[in-house]
Amino acid sequence: MSTRRAFMSGTFFGIGVGPGDPELLTLKAMRLIQQADVLAYLVGESGQSQAKQIAVLALEGRQSSHSDIVIPMPMSTRREAANNAYDEGAKAISEALEKGLNVAFLCEGDPLFFGSFTYLMERLEGKCPIQVVPGISSIHAAAAELQHPLTVLKESFCVVSGRHTEQQLVEALHLHDSVVIMKAGRARPTIMKALALTERIEDAKYVEYVGRDNQLVENDVRRLQNEYGPYFSLFIVSRKERGTR
Known part of the structure; x- marks a missing residue:
């Protein structure tokens, strides 16, 4: 049966x-x-x-x-x-x-x-x-598109949402070597501020609509407009110097 x-x-x-x-x-x-x-x-x-x-x-x-x-x-x-x-x-x-x-x-x-x-x-x-x-997931597709490892060796890894508060984003960026911020969208200005406060602007990369015809990849997030972005977008933040942790 x-x-x-x-x-x-x-x-x-x-x-x-x-x-x-x-x-x-x-x-x-x-x-x-x-x-x-x-x-x-x-x-x-x-x-x-x-x-x-x-x-x-x-x-x-x-x-x-x-x-x-x-x-x-x-x-x-x-x-x-x-x-x-x-x-x-x-x-x-x-x-x-x-x-x-x-x-x-x-x-x-x-x-x-x-x-x-x-x-x-x-x-x-x-x-x-x-x-x-x-x-x-969009995280793995974005990492592949960027040709950027999400985490290596003993690095700590964290996934958070753009719906978290600025303070929660700041804490995650301080505590973890690699941080993915999902659903950036309307939270993009807050995320940019958190990256600046933690001095991790240079660590960040940005992808929206990964795998689609309107995909956008930005390796220097300082070029992004300080305004709302699309719902299907994310930041990948990882240490510049890797492989020693």
């Missing part, structure tokens, strides 16, 4: 599609996307899904008679709006799973690393079989 029939429901897959380059999709992710009965993904206010666009190569070989589950995600700082969207998405996914359909949720980057899949998994955990397929 198959897993699907034994559980009397379909399986919910969290599929990491990577940061932007369609060729970074794993073989397992491609196979499961092509085999899934139903695809689910977030869409922005434009009605476009970046995760679906990244998975374009897998979609070329896909055949299904079932409609996709499209989850509109409002661009709002209010967490209530996002929670409502995830509630509605989880409900639609549950209905498909109860029919015995396998649902694959397409998630940019890695599903469990700042991934939107996390919030759907929380709502469906214990109610259905769940499988997670890891994806290449």
